[in-house]
Amino acid sequence: MLESKSANGLDDLLSKGNSEKEVDDKIKSEVLKEIQDFTSWLNLEKYCTETFQVSNIKIEPFSKDDWIMRVDQIEDRKEVFFNPNLLKNSSKEFFKVVVLHEYFHLLVQKVPNKEDATKIKDNFGNDFMSLIDIEADFYVALYLKSEKGYSKQKYWETYFEGVRVFKDDWIRNKKFERFLGSILTINRLFANDGVFDLILPSITPLFTEDHIKVLVLKKEHIYFDTLPLSLEELKEMRGIYLNPTDYDFEDYYKKIEDFTKQSKVEVLTKMTNLN
Amino acid sequence: MNDNEKKEVVKNWLERNQFFNVETNESIFMVADGISHRLVVMLESEENEHFHLEDIKMKTLRSGRQLWKAHVEEKDISWEIL
Numbered sequence: 001m002l003e004s005k006s007a008n009g010l011d012d013l014l015s016k017g018n019s020e021k022e023v024d025d026k027i028k029s030e031v032l033k034e035i036q037d038f039t040s041w042l043n044l045e046k047y048c049t050e051t052f053q054v055s056n057i058k059i060e061p062f063s064k065d066d067w068i069m070r071v072d073q074i075e076d077r078k079e080v081f082f083n084p085n086l087l088k089n090s091s092k093e094f095f096k097v098v099v100l101h102e103y104f105h106l107l108v109q110k111v112p113n114k115e116d117a118t119k120i121k122d123n124f125g126n127d128f129m130s131l132i133d134i135e136a137d138f139y140v141a142l143y144l145k146s147e148k149g150y151s152k153q154k155y156w157e158t159y160f161e162g163v164r165v166f167k168d169d170w171i172r173n174k175k176f177e178r179f180l181g182s183i184l185t186i187n188r189l190f191a192n193d194g195v196f197d198l199i200l201p202s203i204t205p206l207f208t209e210d211h212i213k214v215l216v217l218k219k220e221h222i223y224f225d226t227l228p229l230s231l232e233e234l235k236e237m238r239g240i241y242l243n244p245t246d247y248d249f250e251d252y253y254k255k256i257e258d259f260t261k262q263s264k265v266e267v268l269t270k271m272t273n274l275n
Numbered sequence: 276m277n278d279n280e281k282k283e284v285v286k287n288w289l290e291r292n293q294f295f296n297v298e299t300n301e302s303i304f305m306v307a308d309g310i311s312h313r314l315v316v317m318l319e320s321e322e323n324e325h326f327h328l329e330d331i332k333m334k335t336l337r338s339g340r341q342l343w344k345a346h347v348e349e350k351d352i353s354w355e356i357l
Binding site for chain 1: 298
C-alpha cells in the first residue's frame with residue numbers, strides 16, 4: 001500500500017515536467033497576464049500604440065521543436081504561438097522574460113519570426129539584428145524595473161535561472177558582443193532613471209588596444225565612444241558566457257558587476273538624460 | 276513537526292540556494308531545478324521507512340535528476356545524497 005502510494009506521488013511529480021502535454025493552466029494564465037500587463041504599459045507610456053488580442057495568443061503543448069515564438073496569419077487576423085519547451089530547462093520567471101522579449105519583436109519591432117531575423121541579417125547585417133535584440137532586452141528590463149520592482153540583482157538572477165537554455169559551445173563573436181551589449185545597456189538602465197541608451201560594443205579593438213568601441217544609440221542621436229576594458233576583463237566574461245553552469249549565482253553576478261564597473265558605463269556623463 | 280511543515284522548510288532552503296521550479300504534491304517528494312542539476316527531494320519521514328529505495332533511485336535516475344534525502348529538524352536540514 002505504502003509502496004504504491006510513494007510510487008504514484010513520485011511518478012506524478014516526475015511526469016508533470018517531462019510529458020508531451022499541455023502546459024499547466026496556472027502557468028498559461030500567468031504568462032498571458034504578463035503579456036497583457038506589458039502591452040498596457042507599452043501603450044500607457046506611449047512606446048507603441050498597437051495591441052494584440054489575448055484570445056489570439058496561444059501557449060502550445062510542449063514541443064521539442066527549436067522555436068520560441070511563431071506567428072501565423074489566419075484569414076484576416078494573426079495568431080501568435082509560444083513554445084513552452086523552455087520551461088523544462090529554466091524557471092517560470094525566465095520563461096516569462098523570454099516571452100516578453102519575443103513579444104516585443106512582434107508588437108513593436110515587427111520582427112516576429114526567425115525568417116524575419118534572417119532577412120534583417122541579410123539586408124542590414126548581424127550588428128543591426130544585435131541592436132534589435134538589445135532594444136527588446138532594454139524595454140523588457142525597463143518594464144520589470146518600473147512596473148515589477150525588479151532590482152538589478154533580481155534581473156540577473158532571473159536571467160541566470162535560464163542560462164542553460166541559450167548556452168553556446170563556442171564563442172560566436174556577434175552573439176558574444178550582443179551578450180556584452182545587453183549587460184552594459186541593462187546595467188546602465190538600472191543605475192539611472194530616465195535613460196534610453198542602447199549600447200552596441202565591438203570587441204575587435206581589444207586585439208591591438210586596451211579598450212572596446214561602442215556605438216551608443218540615444219533617443220536624440222547616435223554616437224561613438226570608447227570603454228576602458230582590457231582583454232583580461234573580456235576573458236572573465238568569456239568564462240561566464242561559455243560555461244555559466246560552472247558558477248554559482250554570486251560568482252556569476254560578481255563577474256557582471258566587475259565588468260560593468262570597469263567599463264564605467266553606469267556613470268558615463270556623455271550620455272545625456274532624457275528628462 | 277508534520278510533513279507539510281518540513282516541506283516548507285525544505286522549499287525555503289531550496290529557493291535560498293538558487294533552486295527554482297520547486298514543486299510537490301501530497302507525497303513526501305519534491306522536485307526542484309538548479310542551474311547545473313535537477314533534484315528529487317525525499318523527506319525523511321516515518322512513511323518512507325517502508326519504501327523500496329532502489330525503485331525510487333531508479334525512477335529518479337531515469338528522469339535525469341539526483342535524489343537527495345532531507346532530514347528536517349526545526350529549521351535545520353541535514354542532507355544525504357543517495
